Amino acid sequence: MLLSLLIFLPVLFALIVAMLPEKVIRPASLLMSLLHFALSLVLFYRFNPSSAGLQLIEKTPWLPTFGVNYFVGIDGISFWLVILSTFLTPLVVLGSWTAITEKIRSFHICLFLLSSAMIGTFLALDAILFYAFFEASLIPMYFMVGVWGGARRLYATMKFFIYTMAGSLFMLVAIIALIFMTQEQLGTMSASIPDFYKLQIPFVAGDLLNTQTILFFAFALAFAIKVPMFPVHTWLPDAHVEAPTPGSVILAAVMLKMGTYGFLRFVLPIFPLAAEYWAWLFMLLGVIGIIYGALVAMVQPDIKKLVAYSSVSHMGYVMLGIFALNIYGVTGGLYQMLNHGISTGALFLLVGMLYERTHSRQIADYGGLAKVAPIYTIAFIIVTFSSIAVPLTNGFIGEFLILLGGFEANKIFGGFAVLGVILGAVYMLWAVKRIFFGAPGKLVGGGGDTGHGGHGVHAGHGHGHAAHGSHDDHSGLDLEIGAREMFVLAPLVILIFWMGLFPSDFLNWSKASLDHLVQNRTNYQLNVEE
Amino acid sequence: MxxxxxxxxxxxxxxxxxxxxxxxxxxxxxxxxxxxxxxxxxxxxxxxxxxxxxxxxxxxxxxxxxxxxFDWIVVGDLRVPFGFTxxxxxxxxxxxxxxxxxxxxxxxxxxxxxxxxxxxxxxxxxxxxxxxxxxxxGDNLLITFVGWEGVGLCSYLLIGFWFSDPAKAAAGMKAFVTNRIGDAGFLIGMFILFFTYGTLTYSDLLQLIPQVVESTWTGPLTLAFLFLFIGATGKSAQIPLYVWLPDAMAGPTPVSALIHAATMVTAGVYLFVRLSPALIFAPHAMEVIAWTGAATALVAATIGITQWDIKKILAYSTVSQLGYMFLAVGVGAFGAAQFHLMTHAFFKALMFLGSGSVIHAMHEEQDVRKMGGLRKYLPITHFTFVLGWLAIIGIPPFAGFFSKDEILWQAFSSPHGSKALWFVGALTAACTAFYMTRLMALTFWGKSRFGKDVHPHESPPSMTIPLMVLGLLSVIGGWVGIPHVLGAVLPGHPSNLFEGWLKPVIGHVAHHEPNVIMEWALMGVSVSLAGLGAWFAYHNYLVQPNLPKAVAAKLGPVYRAVANKYYVDEFYDRFLINPLIATSKAIWLYIDVNVIDKVTYFAGDLVSGLASFAKTVQNGKTQSYALYMALGVAIIMTFVMWRG
Amino acid sequence: MPSTETILNVGLTHYLALSAVIFSFGMIAVLMRKNVIVMLMGVELMLNAVNLSFIAFAKESGNLSGHIMVFFVMTIAAAEAGVGLALAVAIYKKFHEVNIRFFEHLRG
The missing domain is CATH 1.20.120 (Four Helix Bundle (Hemerythrin (Met), subunit A))
Structure with a gap:
């Protein structure tokens, strides 16, 4: 019951939001998303980390003729991703408090439906159900970017939608092929993922046109677009730049993980031989992604685009780790997924906070921000350190393990991936330097809107004046963050250090599953624990 | 306890x-x-x-x-405890x-x-x-790496402490990024060690490394040390990554004293001394380290001669002294490297703090051309600075003499050393004496060259007490490591306590029979070289103040090259940084926008092209639709009948 | 050339042949004429041609299913005629003509 509740509670929330009066929607949504998060914490009691099998199973026939079931369950791989999704929703609600001013009701409905689809994707154990959730998540995101987005939002949404849709159609065909294969090999039609693991799919090394290779690439393409992996990444910067802050956060923090999760859930275990044979290609693309993303991020004039390209770089690490096919790489890959969710999510929130005040995302408009907004600066710099993998932040654990795994799998790729460590520091610190240090920029200090004078220009600022000192006298714009925003950032900052200092607290929950995945890769089976 | x-x-x-x-x-x-x-x-x-x-x-x-x-990272065979030794x-x-x-x-x-x-x-x-x-x-390489990056981070924050000045913020970033380049090498070195020996813990590592000399350049141990050395060149400012250290002087002066002279920059030396029992089995790596160290020592010392900023002179001096330490590491004189690390920490911290005191007194003036004659105004600072000066140029019995002399002797006599290495080291000693004396002459001695409105004053006791303590240490700090030949003739026969203390944990290279006469002779040579350098500088800058200009003019392009730090920064800018940015812009605007997006647009155009062809069927004429329907029915009927 | 007996002895074939001829007339009317009312008349012709074959087959096989079907078809034909004429009237009111080219707004 617990898992279904986690999936469908947000749908109920969406219905409730639809009926509430406009004024109470924000607090009610915050409350409901917190409730949802609290519910997901129950998993810590119900989930047994020492087992590699699928737990908390629920199975009900859906389309029995084709062996399709409503089949959900959780294991160490999906565990943290579910928690990550539920954890971020309240932060996004709180973070969108002042960012979203129009169609508040529809926005929160979208948010909850999105949350439902994402959690469904991570928990589904039936391929058709997975596909349904995987695609369903596109729709609320489509609206989020299309309705609340920036100037070029229609272009961005179309690009985003068509890219991901095109990829997932290949996956749908491959799923259907696998279902027919279950009929041949197992006697009954089944769309359940654990049954897919039992299939022996013919594979010929060095040949492009054999069943396993074709199906492997069909799945890999769908997920690679979602990740997004070089060279199918160009939808991401556009989508991120046009998306409103909450959309960017969810997109970067959770939706991209659906791609990498797909690799761990489908691609590696179902097509072990093809995955091993083609691992070099994906490692290569991962390394190119790391370096390419970093280089392009370096020259972006727009902060949000910079963060978007840094996502390409970070997700390149994840791909490198996953296709290193050893315990370091895969563990690091999973950890990096969470890290990226936290640090990039936080970066988008931070950029959003600034954008709300100044309506500019151009790096050139800033400078010297550290002087007028010290708390904001501290938060930004901490997140930057996490993003560039400074030890004792979460980013380091992930990147270190990935590089270790990558180096074991392939010295050349591992060596080149290490360059990403340097370039990461370059693009982030250069941006930090231009935004926060130096002389006050156009929008900092004297510039900006005049005639506001003093505090409380924006709604939602009256809550906390802890951050308001005497330093903003010169400027019409108060760029320092308020109490609400600190509440949004505090959990993320705490997690950055917690995950960096005590990674075992997190990895222990996934260890059994990941060990199992790596050790029994060629003959992977998952027990379904009733 | x-x-x-x-x-x-x-x-x-x-x-x-x-x-x-x-x-x-x-x-x-x-x-x-x-x-x-x-x-x-x-x-x-x-x-x-x-x-x-x-x-x-x-x-x-x-x-x-x-x-x-507690256990920090436990994944697979990797087990990294948060352990300290x-x-x-x-x-x-x-x-x-x-x-x-x-x-x-x-x-x-x-x-x-x-x-x-x-x-x-x-x-x-x-x-x-x-x-x-x-x-x-840290009791393993990864914990060391935590601190390694952590100090880099603090260095970044402190160099850019006065971040409103874009140049200072840029210096901080330069330091961090240059260090990161080294750190990437450190990571790879660590990976090689881990996958070859299965552990990152120092004690296990030193036991597991086979006690066999690796004679190839591509052996795992040699490669690992070479990559670790890249890390050390970043952190400890060696060629080719030393460029950040002079810029790092943008930070507050005590920071320069602590981080960029006494402690952080010596981390690379520490690392190699720590791993020295394994390093001795990788002679090729040692060769590279020794020559890099020697080259850095000399190059930095020559640049130091031409600088006018008091902190920059000290910064290049630090780079040069770090080069000495790596020279020592490279010739297998690990005890001497560690010893010089310690004495250098004393006298260089002293001199940086002294320069801080000077800058404080001169109201943030750092150009030595605008100082002079400060001896009168800052007696304590001057006195302690003199102690540091004597220590660094290697006048017995000041601290620097013992450590530097030990290094030079080992560079000459060790099986890994050579006459050439000794010669570079000795030449550096002469240069060191020259530029340090020049610094003293321009800052403290001679006539004052600052304006009437500047009234230098001695610093408060909270600043002079540290100077005095460090001054004392610069005098006596070397006495714990008196070389054997010297100890033999001194009253009480003091032995080399420092070597003895370190002996069980550092690597040892087999030595020839010590040649006592040679050692005395070399000691004499290096002290005289130092004296000569000092006298030459004294003569140049105090007795005949016009000489330097004449010499500089005569040397022309050579002087300009040195004064411009051999154009290394310009070289990096032109051949590394600018191309990188240009490439990045090119790949963004070309590959992303022109290739990948164009390909996807093409796919989209293809689909819509097909669609616009297909839509001509949909002409809106009811009767056409009815015709299609009739034709369709006819085809189906024919098919059914034909199939029977 | 079929024999006279075959021509005079009216059986199933004759009915079907007639039905086919009427159906063809109806179809030609629908496909070729521009006048909506004529087209509707063509549709009616086609429906009735089909009815004729139903009855013929029912007679041949000796059961009532064909008759039942015909009633359905007639009902539908009545309804269709009603809707169709209403459309024709609507067009006429708007354009003062009953030409099918005014129904071309569905062009893709």
Whole structure:
């Protein structure tokens, strides 16, 4: 019951939001998303980390003729991703408090439906159900970017939608092929993922046109677009730049993980031989992604685009780790997924906070921000350190393990991936330097809107004046963050250090599953624990 | 007291100081912030002392106190505990770090008293101390790496402390990025060691490494050390990554003293001394290290001759002295490297603080051309600076003499050394004497060249006391490592305590029979070279002040090349940084926008092209539709009938 | 050339042949004429041609299913005629003509 509740509670929330009066929607949504998060914490009691099998199973026939079931369950791989999704929703609600001013009701409905689809994707154990959730998540995101987005939002949404849709159609065909294969090999039609693991799919090394290779690439393409992996990444910067802050956060923090999760859930275990044979290609693309993303991020004039390209770089690490096919790489890959969710999510929130005040995302408009907004600066710099993998932040654990795994799998790729460590520091610190240090920029200090004078220009600022000192006298714009925003950032900052200092607290929950995945890769089976 | 508690206190004290000052970062009270930070540092120093004495009571072979607090990363075969070890090497290091550190903290109270944000400064300083302690205490490479990056981070924050000046912020970034290049090498070196020997813990690693000399360039040990050395060139400012250190002088002067002279920059030397029992089996790596060190020593010393900024002169001097230490590491004189690390920490910290005192007195003036004759105004600073000067140029019995002489002798006599290495080292010694004397002459001696409105004044006691303590250490600090030949003729026959202390934990290279006469002769040569250099500078800058200009003019392009730091920064800018940015812009605008997007647009255009062809069928004429329907029915009927 | 007997002895074939001829007339009317009312008349012709074959088959096989079907078809034909004429009237009211080219707004 617990898992279904986690999936469908947000749908109920969406219905409730639809009926509430406009004024109470924000607090009610915050409350409901917190409730949802609290519910997901129950998993810590119900989930047994020492087992590699699928737990908390629920199975009900859906389309029995084709062996399709409503089949959900959780294991160490999906565990943290579910928690990550539920954890971020309240932060996004709180973070969108002042960012979203129009169609508040529809926005929160979208948010909850999105949350439902994402959690469904991570928990589904039936391929058709997975596909349904995987695609369903596109729709609320489509609206989020299309309705609340920036100037070029229609272009961005179309690009985003068509890219991901095109990829997932290949996956749908491959799923259907696998279902027919279950009929041949197992006697009954089944769309359940654990049954897919039992299939022996013919594979010929060095040949492009054999069943396993074709199906492997069909799945890999769908997920690679979602990740997004070089060279199918160009939808991401556009989508991120046009998306409103909450959309960017969810997109970067959770939706991209659906791609990498797909690799761990489908691609590696179902097509072990093809995955091993083609691992070099994906490692290569991962390394190119790391370096390419970093280089392009370096020259972006727009902060949000910079963060978007840094996502390409970070997700390149994840791909490198996953296709290193050893315990370091895969563990690091999973950890990096969470890290990226936290640090990039936080970066988008931070950029959003600034954008709300100044309506500019151009790096050139800033400078010297550290002087007028010290708390904001501290938060930004901490997140930057996490993003560039400074030890004792979460980013380091992930990147270190990935590089270790990558180096074991392939010295050349591992060596080149290490360059990403340097370039990461370059693009982030250069941006930090231009935004926060130096002389006050156009929008900092004297510039900006005049005639506001003093505090409380924006709604939602009256809550906390802890951050308001005497330093903003010169400027019409108060760029320092308020109490609400600190509440949004505090959990993320705490997690950055917690995950960096005590990674075992997190990895222990996934260890059994990941060990199992790596050790029994060629003959992977998952027990379904009733 | 239990050593685990001591180690914990040692580490936690600066962290608490950081938290205290970090949380009240808006405060302007330099005295409170500084006192707390200094107290934290001093507590650490007391713990270090206690640990040192505990260690001393143990038999030499058992001198290591390890405590592991919790498992940090446990994945597969990788098991990294948050473990710290105090042994002979790290004991010396923590004493230097917390001892010199405390003095510099104390000095900073006076120095930063007029700053806008002293709390932030002291918070960073304490954070640095914590990271530095983690670096030297870590019982495995990864914990060392934690500190390694941590100190780089603090260095970044402190160099860019006055971030409103874009040049200072840029210097901070340059330092971090250059260090990151080194760190990438460190990571790869670590990976090679881990996958070859299966562990990152120092004690296990040193046991597991086969005791066989690796004669190829591509053996795992040689490669690992070469990559680790890339890390060291970043952190310890060696060729080719030394360029960040002179720029790092943008930070407050006490920071330069602590981080960029006494402690952080010596981390690379520490690492190699720590791994020296394994390093001796990788002679090729040692060769590279020795020559890089020697080259750095000489290049930096020559640049130092032409600089006019007092801190830049000291910065190049630091790079040069670090080159000496690596020269020592490369020729297998690990004890000497560690010894020079210690004495250098004393006299260089002293001189940086002294320059801080000068800059403070001159109201932020750093150009030595606008100083002169400060001896009258700053007697204590001058006196202590003289002690440091004598120490660095290697005049017996000051600290630098013993350590530098040991290095030069080993460079000559060790099986890994050579006459050429000794010659470069000796030449550097002469240059060092020259530029340091030049610094003294221009700053303290001669006539004053500053305006009437500048009234230099001696610094307050909180600043002069650290100077005096460090001055004392610069005199006596070398006495713990008196070389054997010298000890033999001195009253009481003092032995080389320092070598003896380190002996069980460092690598040893087989030595020829010591040639006593040769050693005396070389000692004489190096001291005379130093004297000659000093006299030459004295003559040039005080007796005949017009000579330098004439010499510079005569040397023309050579002088310009040296004065412009051999155009290394320009070279990096033109051939590394600018191409990188240009490439990035090109791949963004070309590959992303022109190739990938165009391909996807093409796919889209293809589909819509097909669609616009297909839509002509949909002409809106009811009768066409009816015709299609009829035709369709006819086709189906035909098909059914034909199939029977 | 079929024999006279075959021509005179009216059986199933004759009915079907007639039905086919009427159906063809109806279809030609629908496909070729521009006048909506004529087209509707063509549709009616087609429906009735089908009805004729139903009855013929029912007679041949000796059961009532064909008759039942015819009633359905007639009902639908009535309804269709009603809707169709209403449309024709609507067009006429708007354009004062009953030409099918006014129904071309569905062009893709």
């Amino acid at each position: 239990n050593h685990a508690i001591l180690i914990l206190t040692l580490l936690i004290a600066p962290l608490l100081g950081f938290a205290f000052n970090g949380l009240r970062f808006r405060s302007h009270n330099a005295y409170l912030a500084g006192s707390v930070a200094t107290a934290a540092s001093f507590i650490s120093f007391l713990c270090s002392l206690a640990l040192f004495f505990q260690l001393k009571d143990l038999p030499p072979e058992a001198r290591h106190l390890t405590s592991r607090f 105090v042994d002979q090497i790290s004991a010396i290091m923590i004493l230097i770090i917390t001892g010199v550190g405390s003095l510099i903290h104390l000095f900073s109270i006076g120095y930063m008293s007029h700053d806008e944000r002293p709390s932030k400064y002291f918070a960073y300083l304490n954070l640095f101390l914590f990271n530095m302690l983690v670096l030297v205490l």
